[in-house]
Amino acid sequence: MRKPWLLFVLGLVLVLGGSALAWKVQTAGGIKVTEVTFAGTGGTPMSGLLYTPPNATSATPAPGVLAVHGYINSRETQSGFAIEFARRGYVVLALDQTGHGYSGGAAFSNGFGGPDGLKYLRSLPTVDPANIGLEGHSMGGWTVLAAAATMPDAYRAVVLEGSSTGKPFAADGSPAWPRNLALVFSQYDEFSKLMWGVDRAKDVTRSAKLQAVFGTTAPVEPGKVYGSVEGGTARVLHTPATTHPGDHISPAAIGHALDWFALTLKGGTPRPASDQIWMWKEAGTGVALIGAVVLLLGTFQLLLTLPLFASLRQPIQPTVARRDGGWWRGVALTALLPALTYFPFFILGMVALPPNAILKQGITNQVLTWAVLTALITLGLAALGKRDKPAFSRSLRLSVLIGILSVGVVYGALELVHRLFLVDFRFWVVALKRLSLGQADQVLVYVLPLTLAFGVTLRTLLARIPVAGESNLARYASAVLALSGGFALLLVLDYGALFLTGHLPTAFDPLSTVVAIQFLPLTALMAVIGVFTWKRTGGYATASVICGLLLTWYMVAGTATQVV
Secondary structure (H helix, E strand, C coil): CCCCCHHHHHHHHHHHHHHHHHHHHHCHHHCEEEEEEEECHHHCEEEEEEEECCCCCCCCCEEEEEEECCCCCCHHHHHHHHHHHHHCCCEEEEECCCCCCCCCCCCCCHHHHHHHHHHHHHHCCCEEEEEEEEEEECHHHHHHHHHHHHCCCCCCEEEEECCCCCCCCCCCCCCCCCCCEEEECCCECCCHHHHHCCCCHHHHHHCHHHHHHHCCCCCCCCCCCECCCCCCCCEEEECCCCECHHHHHCHHHHHHHHHHHHHHCCCCCCCCCCCCCHHHHHHHHHHHHHHHHHHHHHHHHHHHCCHHHHHHCCCCCCCECCCCHHHHHHHHHHHHHHHHHHHHHHHHHHHHCCCCCCCCCHHHHHHHHHHHHHHHHHHHHHHHCCCCCCECCCCHHHHHHHHHHHHHHHHHHHHHHHHHHCCCEEECCEEECCCCHHHHHHHHHHHHHHHHHHHHHHHHHHHHCCECCCCHHHHHHHHHHHHHHHHHHHHHHHHHHHHHHCCCCCCCCHHHHHHHHHHHHHHHHHHHHHHHHHHHHCECHHHHHHHHHHHHHHHHHHCCCCCC
């Protein structure tokens, strides 16, 4: 640690530089992005990001678009669509659904917040209320359909991305409702059975449910416009070659939405659908996300040089002499166990630990069930073995303090870029967001059991993986392989089968399949934090605290709250 400040400075540069790039992109061409809040049904606080292009004024109102994210996402997930809509002269409200992001209420309540969002958008003096488009991804599609059903004369066109009319959460579609519908349903969408009643997304053209909406008994032809725009009965299907979460970062999926509103809404600024810049915003927040990790490690390293934390600086003591058969078996067990228990324990968590007055988030409850039960199995297997245990910590109190301070600096950096640039740390489905007050309360509920569970994982990792005398690169690579290898294998097999055959092996639980994508980078992050802190403290306590705080914050801020 000859230059303990270097990582800290590098992390800060990446955070600020990436965030500034993202802000530059989302405000390109004079677009103004503001955070808005308003009262919804029953006084429910609603939140969104409002994108206002320079052509939209009270004297010259512009078309408006209500853009809504899917389940366990938030308003920023729609930034690719919102940026491109705004660049074409539309005023865009990227809404947080109820129970998501910074909107109040319980998830699924008040029509997901859709009717309130549409009402607010129409009330803006910069918006032409006769030219409103509705766009939603997945559950966001049901959100905008709820708005369309509640206010049937308040919009001109709808784009559903990876969503559907009808059951389970929308009114049945017909050749006349919703008005002027574009369906963008990807060829490898994981939710084809739920949405349109077909086992393979590629077979959506043969869905009887879809054919009823298009007013035909023959397979629906992708790209063909059915019905009449002027009559409000126009329909079109597009099937880009991506997945359900892939819609967010697909130029084709976004381009189809742009083309549909260009056809069905009057006004705006003509621009070809191929002219897209949103991916640079995604790159910017992605750089900022990497910078946040570097800043976390740099803060920890810098704090460790202070006299207060001197007792934490201990030499490392690898418990493994060489990579023998036992070492490889340990790696395999560490990697495969969490992946093998993932679906059974996620399903168990959904059934046995539903959202309640104390544990208010369904997905976080599933993660908690999986993490705790897998940790108990790990402890049981460890009790049968004879491998030495890694050191814990010379001072639990100091480990907790340095962990809180390290994560706190990252949170402060996130708050700073929010105030300066109105962005967060994210790339695709991985996002680190600020906490609402209600979410902060939930962090206090979940953090202890999750920290203990992650502590068992890190204890096992640092007992089995580091080999005496190996290079730093080998240590990090081995740790990442041990924690992420199982999920990498699971995703390769799952999505390999989907791309080759069109069938998803885990179609019995497509939501958990999509959630598992996040576990790959998150487990790799745990491995990096574990090795980095172990090298400097000789123990796993600090890594447990940091991972517990960081990942609990990540999960609670990024998912849905079902109970208020």
